[in-house]
Structure formats: C-alpha cells, structure tokens
Amino acid sequence: MxxxxxxxxxxxxxxxxxxxxxxxxxxxxxxxxxxxxxxxxxxxxxxxxxxxxxxxxxxxxxxxxxxxxxxxxxxxxxxxxxxxxFDVIEEDRYSRDLERLFSHLVLRLGxxxxxxxxxxxxxxxxxxxxxxxxxxxxxxxxxxxxxxxxxxxxxxxxxxxxxxxxxxxxxxxxxxxxxxxxxxxxxxxxxxxxxxxxxxxxxxxxxxxxxxxxxxxxxxxxxxxxxxxxxxxxxxxxxxxxxxxxxxxxxxxxxxxxxxxxxxVRLTRSCRALARASGNRSALVAALEPFRSVRTQVELTGLQVCVPPEALSRLEISEGQEVLVTPLEENLS
CATH class of the missing domain: 3.40.630.30 (Gcn5-related N-acetyltransferase (GNAT))
Incomplete structure (x- = not known):
C-alpha cells in the first residue's frame, strides 16, 4: 500500500x-x-x-x-x-474600408x-x-x-x-x-x-x-x-x-x-476510525501530526469510517482515533 x-x-x-x-x-x-x-x-x-x-x-x-x-x-x-x-486578452479589430474583421490574442503583463x-x-x-x-x-x-x-x-x-x-x-x-x-x-x-x-x-x-x-x-x-x-x-x-x-x-x-x-477540500471530513474489512467506496484516509495519507476502500457510517486494518497500520494509528476522509469518484485515477 x-x-x-x-x-x-x-x-x-x-x-x-x-x-x-x-x-x-x-x-x-x-x-x-x-x-x-x-x-x-x-x-x-x-x-x-x-x-x-x-x-x-x-x-x-x-x-x-x-x-x-x-x-x-x-x-x-x-x-x-x-x-x-500575462493576461491573455481577445481583441477584435474591424476595418469598414476593407470590410475585414480580425481577432487577435493580446498578452498584457500583470x-x-x-x-x-x-x-x-x-x-x-x-x-x-x-x-x-x-x-x-x-x-x-x-x-x-x-x-x-x-x-x-x-x-x-x-x-x-x-x-x-x-x-x-x-x-x-x-x-x-x-x-x-x-x-x-x-x-x-x-x-x-x-x-x-x-x-x-x-x-x-x-x-x-x-x-x-x-x-x-x-x-x-x-x-x-x-x-x-x-x-x-x-x-x-x-x-x-x-x-x-x-x-x-x-x-x-x-x-x-x-x-x-x-x-x-469541500468533501473532506473528520471521522472515528474502525478497523473493519474493506468497504465499497474509494477514499483518501489521513492521519495528522505528522500528516500521512493512504488510498483505500472504506465504508462511511455517520461520523465513523470502516477502514481496513492494513491501512490503519500503514498510517501508524489505532482503531478509535480520528482520521480525515476524502471520498473519491470511482472512475478517477
């Protein structure tokens, strides 16, 4: 892992x-x-x-x-x-005499x-x-x-x-x-x-x-x-x-x-970790002080999260401690 x-x-x-x-x-x-x-x-x-x-x-x-x-x-x-x-600005220039329209990209230092x-x-x-x-x-x-x-x-x-x-x-x-x-x-x-x-x-x-x-x-x-x-x-x-x-x-x-x-950032939440077999949701699970994070399968139940024992071991924490959980979309790599 x-x-x-x-x-x-x-x-x-x-x-x-x-x-x-x-x-x-x-x-x-x-x-x-x-x-x-x-x-x-x-x-x-x-x-x-x-x-x-x-x-x-x-x-x-x-x-x-x-x-x-x-x-x-x-x-x-x-x-x-x-x-x-550089700001990237679109600018249109038109000549009535020539009846021509030009679209330019303009760079402006900021x-x-x-x-x-x-x-x-x-x-x-x-x-x-x-x-x-x-x-x-x-x-x-x-x-x-x-x-x-x-x-x-x-x-x-x-x-x-x-x-x-x-x-x-x-x-x-x-x-x-x-x-x-x-x-x-x-x-x-x-x-x-x-x-x-x-x-x-x-x-x-x-x-x-x-x-x-x-x-x-x-x-x-x-x-x-x-x-x-x-x-x-x-x-x-x-x-x-x-x-x-x-x-x-x-x-x-x-x-x-x-x-x-x-x-x-928006979906990250704090949960109490339970050492259980893998759930059906892929997530990042992190411990703090110092910060450590793994990707694993979890099951979220309210303010508790079921985490595989090997994931808790990799994070060097025990069951019952607080962890951060960030759910992932299943199709993301």
Whole structure:
C-alpha cells in the first residue's frame, strides 16, 4: 500500500532523483537548492507564515521507497515577491474600408501582490503510473489544506506546463523573453527563484500581439503539454478552470479555483476510525501530526469510517482515533 507523508531531510537524495524528471523552479534538481527547500518545508509544516515556502510531500511504495512527490505553497505573492503573469486578452479589430474583421490574442503583463495558495512540483516515476496512486499524490494536498484551512488563502493556483521544444527550451521564451533579457530559458527560470524584478524591469509593458509570433510560438500559449494533460483533467474534476493567464516565461496556462469550492477540500471530513474489512467506496484516509495519507476502500457510517486494518497500520494509528476522509469518484485515477 502506498503512503503519502511529509518530506524529511532524509528524502533529499530521492527528491533530487525525482527532480531530474521535471527540473522546474518548484522542484530543482540542484542538491543545494533542494536542501534549502527542504529546510523551509519543515518550517512551513511547523506553521511558518512566510511567503513562498513550499511544503513538500513524498509518496512511498509498499517497500518504503520514495517514488513520487508534490508540494503546496500556502502563500504565493507578496509586495516583496509579487506574482507575475500575462493576461491573455481577445481583441477584435474591424476595418469598414476593407470590410475585414480580425481577432487577435493580446498578452498584457500583470503583477499581483495579493497572496494565493499554489500547488505544483508533482512527479511520479513512470513505473508507478496507471496504478491509481496519482489521486493520492495530487489530491492529498487538498486534504491537507482542509485539515489546516486557516493556514491557506482564499484561492488556489496551479501553473501547468506547456509543450516544450525537444531540447527542453520554450518557444515563447525564445520569441519574447530572450529578446528582452538576453537570458536563456533555464537561466532565467532559475534566476526567478530569488529574483523577479528583472521581469518587471525588462519585459514590455504595452500590449503584445500574438500574431507577431511564429506559428510554433502561437500554439504553446495557454496550451497544456502532453505529459500534463492528466493533471489538467484532475484539476478540472476538482473545480479548477483556466484563468486566461499564462506564465510569462513559457506560456503555460494558469488554472485556479476558490479554495472552499475545490471538491476534495469541500468533501473532506473528520471521522472515528474502525478497523473493519474493506468497504465499497474509494477514499483518501489521513492521519495528522505528522500528516500521512493512504488510498483505500472504506465504508462511511455517520461520523465513523470502516477502514481496513492494513491501512490503519500503514498510517501508524489505532482503531478509535480520528482520521480525515476524502471520498473519491470511482472512475478517477
């Protein structure tokens, strides 16, 4: 049985291995950066309210080997480090003389100082995909948010990865960002971890017409990469929608939802655990302090939940203790 738990300092090597499958600013493959993120993760789990501190979760297989990870940032965006994005605006232009109508996509740089919760850094080793554990790895973050609702913001943001070139570069960055910063995509992406001022200082402030870009660049704006489509589907089922905003580096779409309307936040409830044979409902069952979660079959009866004894053992709790239960739709993986 798979177990999702809070990441520990001893998970550094495993997280670096997973990061090499993704290598983004939320999950860097650099050991020194990852070690620093684990330290701030510990502080965030302990209740720190500092902005942009990611809480890291890891997924263990039945042998205790880490095979996946994900994270959640309780407060992203502040006066010191604002959230930066491009609004994607549709604009129609018509000429009476030519009797022609043109519809344009326009990018407009924006910043927000109001914090929002952000989820990201989700990686699952290929050999473990298709076994129903993606729900545990992803939705357990919403279960954690429900457990400590007061720590999180009124909206949740998810920045999805767009299609990239075969060499890992971004078509949008090559057409836009590189021309205004003189930086390569990966260099700028890593620089933005601690320094975001260069985006506001150097990016154009006026409207940018997408029709000026080549077709390859046009196609990635607001598009979801092939490897991220399953995540998009999961987010839509949770109530997330495209916000018509994109990442200014790679053009990846921003999905968002009010926190209290996210399905797994809304349906999570506290129950007393009873050690019984499996029920007929798939759910996430979690223990707190420290947070641990499994996916199993349950039977809900009022404020009690029947949970297989092996699931309680995996959570390291006994019958009669309080657990969090998040029902899953049967057709979700």
């Amino acid at each position: 798979y177990l999702l738990r809070q990441a520990l300092s001893t998970d550094l090597e495993a997280l670096i291995r997973l990061a090499k499958l993704l290598d983004t600013i939320n999950l860097p493959a650099d050991p020194e950066q990852m070690e620093g993120l684990l330290k701030t993760s510990h502080s965030a789990f302990a209740g720190s309210t500092e902005p942009d501190q990611a809480m890291f979760f890891v997924l263990e297989d039945s042998n205790g080997v880490v095979c996946g990870c994900s994270n959640v940032i309780a407060h992203h965006g502040s006066p010191e480090a604002p959230h930066t994005y 910043t927000s100082f109001h914090p929002r919760t952000e989820i990201g850094g989700l990686v699952l080793e290929p050999s473990h995909r298709g076994q129903g554990v993606a729900s545990l790895l992803s939705r357990s973050r919403f279960q954690y948010i429900a457990a400590y609702r007061e720590r999180f913001c009124e909206r949740i943001l998810a920045e999805l990865l767009p299609p990239f070139d075969p060499d890992g570069s971004s078509p949008l960055w090559k057409s836009l960002g590189r021309r205004f910063t003189g930086l390569e995509y990966r260099e700028a992406d890593r620089l933005s971890i601690n320094q975001k001022e260069f985006i506001e200082d150097l990016f154009p402030r006026g409207d940018i017409y997408v029709s000026l870009f080549d077709e390859a660049t046009h196609r990635v704006i607001g598009a979801v990469g092939e490897k991220t489509k399953a995540v998009e589907l999961m987010l839509r089922r949770e109530g997330f929608r495209y916000q018509r905003r994109i990442d200014p580096f790679d053009g990846g779409p921003h999905y968002g939802a009010p926190t209290d309307r996210v399905r797994s």
